[in-house]
Amino acid sequence: MILPVIILLQLQTSYGQVKFENSRFKSVDAHVSEVRSQLIFHPQLLVDKLTENLYNDYDKVRAFYVWIATSIEYDILAYHLDQYDEQGVNDVLGSGKALCSGFSFLFKYFCEKSDIKVEVIEGYAKGLGYQKNQKFKSTNHAWNAVYIHGSWYLLDVTWATGNPYDLYKHQKKIDLDTYFLVPPEKFIKMHLPEDPSWQLLENKVLLTEFEKGRKVQDPYKMKINAYNPNDYANLDEYDKDVLRYKRAIIFNPKNYVLNERLSFAYLYKGISITDEIRKMDFNQLIDTVDVLGSYFNSFLDSTWLSIEHLENWKIPYFKGIIKDEINYQKGVFNYELGTELYVKAMQGNIPLIQIDERIEAYFEVAEGHFENVAANSIYFNDADEYLAIIADFRKRKTKPSPAD
Numbered sequence: 001m002i003l004p005v006i007i008l009l010q011l012q013t014s015y016g017q018v019k020f021e022n023s024r025f026k027s028v029d030a031h032v033s034e035v036r037s038q039l040i041f042h043p044q045l046l047v048d049k050l051t052e053n054l055y056n057d058y059d060k061v062r063a064f065y066v067w068i069a070t071s072i073e074y075d076i077l078a079y080h081l082d083q084y085d086e087q088g089v090n091d092v093l094g095s096g097k098a099l100c101s102g103f104s105f106l107f108k109y110f111c112e113k114s115d116i117k118v119e120v121i122e123g124y125a126k127g128l129g130y131q132k133n134q135k136f137k138s139t140n141h142a143w144n145a146v147y148i149h150g151s152w153y154l155l156d157v158t159w160a161t162g163n164p165y166d167l168y169k170h171q172k173k174i175d176l177d178t179y180f181l182v183p184p185e186k187f188i189k190m191h192l193p194e195d196p197s198w199q200l201l202e203n204k205v206l207l208t209e210f211e212k213g214r215k216v217q218d219p220y221k222m223k224i225n226a227y228n229p230n231d232y233a234n235l236d237e238y239d240k241d242v243l244r245y246k247r248a249i250i251f252n253p254k255n256y257v258l259n260e261r262l263s264f265a266y267l268y269k270g271i272s273i274t275d276e277i278r279k280m281d282f283n284q285l286i287d288t289v290d291v292l293g294s295y296f297n298s299f300l301d302s303t304w305l306s307i308e309h310l311e312n313w314k315i316p317y318f319k320g321i322i323k324d325e326i327n328y329q330k331g332v333f334n335y336e337l338g339t340e341l342y343v344k345a346m347q348g349n350i351p352l353i354q355i356d357e358r359i360e361a362y363f364e365v366a367e368g369h370f371e372n373v374a375a376n377s378i379y380f381n382d383a384d385e386y387l388a389i390i391a392d393f394r395k396r397k398t399k400p401s402p403a404d
Contacts, residue, residue, distance in 0.1 A: 025062045032066045040093040047113040057148045064110040069160040073097050100158040104142040117147035123193040137254050139194050153181040194248040197227040241265035256314040263306045270299035274333050282344035324377035331369035338362035363390050
């Protein structure tokens with residue numbers, strides 16, 4: 001994660017339909033300063049207190065932004081030790097420290113509790129340690145986009161906290177106005193989203209332009225200019241991740257970690273189908289089981305295809321891990337199909353003779369996948385337990401108990 005830096009920009013430019021002066025949020029900032037720190041142990045009460053008597057989403061967003069920037073410190077030690085875990089809302093509120101992901105997810109939590117649409121944006125940032133013409137092979141920062149009264153706005157609460165090294169000098173400088181609801185044409189000078197949809201610009205900036213600090217001629221720009229946050233409007237969380245990482249990979253193919261994330265995005269989309277079959281009755285499941293199976297397998301196959309072309313050194317050990325993950329999840333899916341058919345048949349007084357062969361076919365497929373899980377895999381013991389349950393089911397012909 002990138003360290004915050006101070007960038008001297010003045011936020012007095014009109015953006016959307018709103019023009020902000022520094023004095024616009026004076027009363028909101030004063031209100032935030034009176035919120036008791038003890039409320040950090042009650043996140044919902046904290047949100048309620050911060051938004052008390054605030055009826056405009058601009059003011060609510062400002063309250064969240066200011067409270068986080070003035071109450072949470074950048075965790076400089078965690079940054080140097082590469083300790084990027086424990087960035088959840090409770091972790092950050094409990095410790096009073098965060099990295100950029102922690103700041104961004106805390107801001108997202110506050111907004112969502114107030115029914116304000118918000119996104120965490122990951123990307124490339126020119127912060128402390130940046131050198132002119134530096135090449136970016138991986139993302140190094142996170143910030144937020146927030147939707148207020150019909151428009152998306154950009155902000156960076158991490159950088160608003162100031163330079164973390166100033167803590168050692170006892171002269172920490174909070175910079176609230178520079179990074180709050182910044183016009184995209186200014187924000188792009190230091191922040192480049194990994195998914196160009198979130199540049200919020202009609203004429204998108206390429207990675208090479210961001211690195212070189214000047215425009216370049218590239219016909220590819222015509223394609224990414226069409227990318228827009230509205231493309232995500234009707235997608236579920238799984239499809240959003242798939243689209244996000246596909247676009248991010250196209251934008252910067254050298255960022256190999258994005259292939260890993262796309263692989264998991266396909267995997268989680270497939271797993272979500274497993275959850276859906278539990279909600280169906282017998283007739284629904286019978287009518288859709290073949291389609292569901294094809295749908296599930298296509299996502300699990302895409303899980304592998306998204307990393308298959310990468311050399312092992314690009315994402316060390318990941319191919320072996322994902323092979324075991326795919327076999328395990330395919331095993332679970334077919335096991336679930338078999339058990340759900342059995343349970344729903346029992347509930348609906350459906351004669352087992354009508355579906356016995358089908359159940360056995362799903363269990364045989366499940367066994368084949370479970371047996372292919374490597375002995376050194378974290379899924380090996382669970383896979384072995386599923387195999388034992390299937391064997392026991394055949395022996396007793398009773399409802400099997402799901403594996404823990």
